[in-house]
Amino acid sequence: MLVTSANRTAEILQKIETRQARIGIIGMGYVGLPLALLFSEARFRVTGFDIDPRKVETLNRGASYIVRVPGTEIELARESGFSATGDYAQIAAMDVVIICVPTPLNEYHEPDLSYVTGTVKSIASHVRDGQLVILESTTYPGTTEEIVVPLLEQGNSTGLRVARDASSAGFLVAFSPEREDPGNDTVARRDIPKVVGGCGPIARDLASAVYKTIFNRTVPVSSPAVAEMTKLLENIYRCVNIALVNELKQLCMRMDIDLFEVIDAAKTKPFGFQAFYPGPGLGGHCIPIDPFYLSWKAKEFDFRTRFIELAGEINAGMPYFVVDNIIEAMSQQGKALRGSRILVLGLAYKRDIDDLRESPSLTIIELLQKRGAQVEYNDPFFPTVGQGRKYALNMTSTPLTKIPEFDCIVIVTDHSQYNYRSIVATAKLVVDTRNATRNIEAANIVRC
Numbered sequence: 001m002l003v004t005s006a007n008r009t010a011e012i013l014q015k016i017e018t019r020q021a022r023i024g025i026i027g028m029g030y031v032g033l034p035l036a037l038l039f040s041e042a043r044f045r046v047t048g049f050d051i052d053p054r055k056v057e058t059l060n061r062g063a064s065y066i067v068r069v070p071g072t073e074i075e076l077a078r079e080s081g082f083s084a085t086g087d088y089a090q091i092a093a094m095d096v097v098i099i100c101v102p103t104p105l106n107e108y109h110e111p112d113l114s115y116v117t118g119t120v121k122s123i124a125s126h127v128r129d130g131q132l133v134i135l136e137s138t139t140y141p142g143t144t145e146e147i148v149v150p151l152l153e154q155g156n157s158t159g160l161r162v163a164r165d166a167s168s169a170g171f172l173v174a175f176s177p178e179r180e181d182p183g184n185d186t187v188a189r190r191d192i193p194k195v196v197g198g199c200g201p202i203a204r205d206l207a208s209a210v211y212k213t214i215f216n217r218t219v220p221v222s223s224p225a226v227a228e229m230t231k232l233l234e235n236i237y238r239c240v241n242i243a244l245v246n247e248l249k250q251l252c253m254r255m256d257i258d259l260f261e262v263i264d265a266a267k268t269k270p271f272g273f274q275a276f277y278p279g280p281g282l283g284g285h286c287i288p289i290d291p292f293y294l295s296w297k298a299k300e301f302d303f304r305t306r307f308i309e310l311a312g313e314i315n316a317g318m319p320y321f322v323v324d325n326i327i328e329a330m331s332q333q334g335k336a337l338r339g340s341r342i343l344v345l346g347l348a349y350k351r352d353i354d355d356l357r358e359s360p361s362l363t364i365i366e367l368l369q370k371r372g373a374q375v376e377y378n379d380p381f382f383p384t385v386g387q388g389r390k391y392a393l394n395m396t397s398t399p400l401t402k403i404p405e406f407d408c409i410v411i412v413t414d415h416s417q418y419n420y421r422s423i424v425a426t427a428k429l430v431v432d433t434r435n436a437t438r439n440i441e442a443a444n445i446v447r448c
């Protein structure tokens with residue numbers, strides 16, 4: 001048995017090195033699709049799995065549905081054998097299966113692992129001996145060992161088990177967190193080190209070998225739980241530091257100190273300081289959500305993660321703070337919010353991306369509407385916006401030429417294609433939550 005399994009490991013390694021290994025990626029979203037393209041560029045034959053038939057159809061005709069992924073890249077991948085499918089039976093033909101499905105929170109702010117469990121249950125009957133399954137979805141420490149492995153073992157009618165060492169047969173399981181920073185082009189994807197934790201050293205080393213074909217460096221750690229916790233530490237670090245500057249912004253406004261100037265000065269310190277910037281609230285699939293995966297899990301250990309809760313409270317309060325500032329700025333001009341026309345600039349949760357998940361703009365629009373304002377939006381990345389899990393806007397982007405018609409323009413997302421000088425010059429009032437107007441002196445700007 002020892003020899004057989006060692007041979008099998010060597011065989012998989014050779015398949016990876018010679019690019020004969022077939023790679024299946026489940027979840028063709030913001031994480032899974034770019035990952036599929038990276039493997040395809042590295043000359044692997046890649047299959048993308050998704051339950052959304054529109055995504056499958058779009059990819060199979062060589063087109064894209066994500067702004068920063070050009071259709072030409074899909075076409076190129078198609079020429080190298082990339083295809084998409086919703087048919088899980090094809091999992092059996094894969095050597096490596098990487099799961100990149102969503103991990104949101106439910107209405108009670110608790111982890112919603114239904115996408116992960118749904119996926120794992122669906123693939124369990126197709127998983128085979130020697131196959132490597134890697135979870136990339138962000139989640140709490142313990143998910144891979146406590147949820148993924150048992151579901152794979154229970155759903156496998158052949159009685160196949162996870163192989164934890166060279167002496168056992170079975171499939172291999174690892175966790176490797178995604179570290180992408182959407183819209184950040186300063187670091188090439190290849191240069192972002194990839195953390196890998198395996199259920200046993202063979203799974204860890206094989207997963208490392210797979211990722212080394214597309215990343216310059218992998219960081220093997222001792223267990224999936226360490227890899228899961230690493231991702232959460234990174235995001236909690238951001239969440240807590242953003243909360244700190246969001247709180248300091250509120251204090252600095254009272255003290256008439258420009259916090260952005262303070263941060264710029266502080267970041268000249270060559271050690272021990274990293275700059276974080278205040279804003280209208282957290283957005284995206286990661287920072288507002290991931291910390292709560294840990295605080296939920298901590299309760300099992302009778303532990304309260306007070307930093308996370310405090311940071312969550314401060315960050316969640318920021319859209320309310322922005323709305324209070326809009327009301328105050330309008331009242332300074334002798335206007336009431338009720339009945340006034342407000343144009344929100346930017347729906348995306350951050351600059352230059354086409355993702356509005358958890359965007360503070362959605363909360364700000366809702367709060368303004370509840371207070372009787374007539375709200376419209378402009379966003380070059382969203383010509384129209386319909387209905388999501390947590391919002392129902394059903395609106396069309398208002399052209400910037402209509403700015404003079406509005407009582408107040410609120411900059412929530414500082415897209416780089418906006419001409420801020422022209423916006424300020426034509427607006428009655430600008431409330432700037434991003435310091436986008438920092439180089440413009442005008443009486444109609446209120447920064448908050």
Ligand SMILES: NC(=O)c1ccc[n+]([C@@H]2O[C@H](COP(=O)([O-])OP(=O)(O)OC[C@H]3O[C@@H](n4cnc5c(N)ncnc54)[C@H](O)[C@@H]3O)[C@@H](O)[C@H]2O)c1
Pocket residue numbers: 026027028029030031032049050051052055100101102103115118119136137138139178179180181182285286
């Ligand atoms: N977007 C980011 O910047 C980012 C960064 C780091 C980590 N992550 C993490 O990566 C994971 C994926 O995030 P994302 O942004 O790519 O999500 P996404 O919503 O963009 O994509 C997920 C895809 O999975 C598909 N899907 C859902 N259930 C499925 C199933 N059972 N089988 C097949 N496909 C299924 C959906 O149709 C969708 O296309 C999450 O855990 C997220 O926290 C995201």
